[in-house]
Amino acid sequence: MVDESSMSALTSSAYQQALEVIAAVEPRVAEATRQELADQRGSLKLIASENYASPAVLLTMGTWFSDKYAEGTVGHRFYAACQNVDTVEALAAEHARELFGAPYAYVQPHSGIDANLVAFWSILAHRVEGPWLAKAAAKNVNDLTEADWEELRKELGNQRLLGMSLDAGGHLTHGFRPNISGKMFHQQQYGTDPATGLVDYDAVRAKAREFKPLVLVAGYSAYPRRINFATMREIADEVGATLMVDMAHFSGLVAGKVFTGDEDPVPHAHIVTSTTHKSLRGPRGGIVLATEELAPSVDRGCPMVLGGPMAHVMAAKAVAFAEARRPEFRTYAQQVADNAQSLAQGFLSRGASLVTGGTDNHLVLLDVSGFGLTGRQAESALLDAGIVTNRNAIPADPNGPWYTSGIRLGTPALTTRGFGHDEFDRVAELIVHVLQNAQPGTTSTGAVSKASYSVAEGVADKVRDASAEMLEKHPLYPGLDLA
Numbered sequence: 180m181v182d183e184s185s186m187s188a189l190t191s192s193a194y195q196q197a198l199e200v201i202a203a204v205e206p207r208v209a210e211a212t213r214q215e216l217a218d219q220r221g222s223l224k225l226i227a228s229e230n231y232a233s234p235a236v237l238l239t240m241g242t243w244f245s246d247k248y249a250e251g252t253v254g255h256r257f258y259a260a261c262q263n264v265d266t267v268e269a270l271a272a273e274h275a276r277e278l279f280g281a282p283y284a285y286v287q288p289h290s291g292i293d294a295n296l297v298a299f300w301s302i303l304a305h306r307v308e309g310p311w312l313a314k315a316a317a318k319n320v321n322d323l324t325e326a327d328w329e330e331l332r333k334e335l336g337n338q339r340l341l342g343m344s345l346d347a348g349g350h351l352t353h354g355f356r357p358n359i360s361g362k363m364f365h366q367q368q369y370g371t372d373p374a375t376g377l378v379d380y381d382a383v384r385a386k387a388r389e390f391k392p393l394v395l396v397a398g399y400s401a402y403p404r405r406i407n408f409a410t411m412r413e414i415a416d417e418v419g420a421t422l423m424v425d426m427a428h429f430s431g432l433v434a435g436k437v438f439t440g441d442e443d444p445v446p447h448a449h450i451v452t453s454t455t456h457k458s459l460r461g462p463r464g465g466i467v468l469a470t471e472e473l474a475p476s477v478d479r480g481c482p483m484v485l486g487g488p489m490a491h492v493m494a495a496k497a498v499a500f501a502e503a504r505r506p507e508f509r510t511y512a513q514q515v516a517d518n519a520q521s522l523a524q525g526f527l528s529r530g531a532s533l534v535t536g537g538t539d540n541h542l543v544l545l546d547v548s549g550f551g552l553t554g555r556q557a558e559s560a561l562l563d564a565g566i567v568t569n570r571n572a573i574p575a576d577p578n579g580p581w582y583t584s585g586i587r588l589g590t591p592a593l594t595t596r597g598f599g600h601d602e603f604d605r606v607a608e609l610i611v612h613v614l615q616n617a618q619p620g621t622t623s624t625g626a627v628s629k630a631s632y633s634v635a636e637g638v639a640d641k642v643r644d645a646s647a648e649m650l651e652k653h654p655l656y657p658g659l660d661l662a
């Protein structure tokens with residue numbers, strides 16, 4: 180076992196040499212890569228969907244596995260010489276099954292959206308195409324006539340999906356009309372209770388009974404609360420729907436056993452999708468976990484839905500999942516949730532308004548309308564002060580999804596750096612200070628602008644200095660020296 184300081188020295192030397200090799204071909208890329216590290220080191224990263232993967236995960240992605248095509252599945256490829264890809268894909272899938280207690284894991288999706296597309300098409304294949312083929316008594320797809328294809332396309336295109344609306348915290352791929360998911364399915368959406376901002380399970384049940392979806396989607400990108408997946412499964416069963424859970428945001432809390440019982444989607448859903456780079460802290464990518472029953476249709480993901488699997492990223496997934504199976508990851512995941520509490524309390528104690536009045540996961544959704552700002556102005560003002568967040572719509576947002584009235588903040592990244600209760604309280608204080616000192620600009624016609632803003636002189640510098648103290652105390656990739 181290599182000790183921590185030797186590991187830092189090895190990492191430094193690996194990156195120094197890698198950057199020299201890159202610089203010999205295109206120095207501007209090497210320089211941007213160095214600058215990205217400096218920028219990430221020097222700012223408070225509060226984007227709820229971002230994190231810092233370990234050097235082991237990052238280094239695993241920079242290899243010749245990138246050069247290999249491997250369409251198909253382990254042991255069943257459309258290309259020759261995939262023996263080593265088989266090794267890493269099988270390892271990643273095994274770690275994922277163990278980590279989440281899932282019967283089956285598919286580790287090829289390149290992103291969360293890809294994982295959701297694989298899940299949608301596997302549900303359609305299992306629930307619609309399979310029974311249709313059986314009814315048509317066709318031996319395989321090659322036996323179908325043009326008229327058969329038309330009929331099958333009509334069947335596939337006439338299915339219903341019920342998911343959480345974007346402004347309530349759902350994701351674009353949960354049936355948002357402009358997204359492909361809102362076009363490939365007849366869609367309806369459920370929101371949250373206007374009084375509490377919470378999911379109203381009775382309302383979801385009523386809508387499901389009326390709409391009778393083939394797919395019920397649970398999960399979120401900007402909902403600051405936990406979901407009861409046992410109840411969602413009851414609703415799905417009652418109406419004959421397949422329950423699909425998108426746990427992209429909170430899979431780290433599932434892996435780290437912060438979400439257990441009814442809050443763990445894996446024992447309750449038919450199919451679960453996730454990204455691997457958010458709270459799970461792995462490489463950029465996606466996964467699908469499924470029941471044995473759905474596994475064969477999920478396995479058709481590549482090449483039916485996805486391009487060739489990225490073997491270098493699957494290898495990095497194996498490394499990240501191995502990390503997440505260590506006891507330290509549970510400590511990390513609990514700290515992510517505890518820190519979200521500290522952040523929320525920090526805002527509430529200073530009079531700021533949070534959607535749902537708080538959090539019980541890894542994120543808070545700050546309503547910035549009380550500061551007289553749009554989300555876009557707040558996001559920009561905070562960025563000036565070295566605080567990286569993203570604007571986000573709040574339920575029934577009068578400013579829509581572009582300007583918005585909210586700021587979404589998550590704790591996974593700064594928790595990785597070692598921030599705890601006191602630092603997150605201080606982060607809330609700094610954010611409130613910036614927003615109290617920011618004001619909207621005016622448009623060319625003299626109206627109040629939704630985009631331009633100004634921040635009182637000296638505020639951004641003062642906040643940057645205050646952040647620098649905390650950031651220096653909790654360095655990113657300690658010991659990694661690119662000088």
Ligand code: DSN
Binds near residue numbers: 227
């Ligand atoms: N971009 C991811 C997020 O920020 O939640 C999901 O689309």
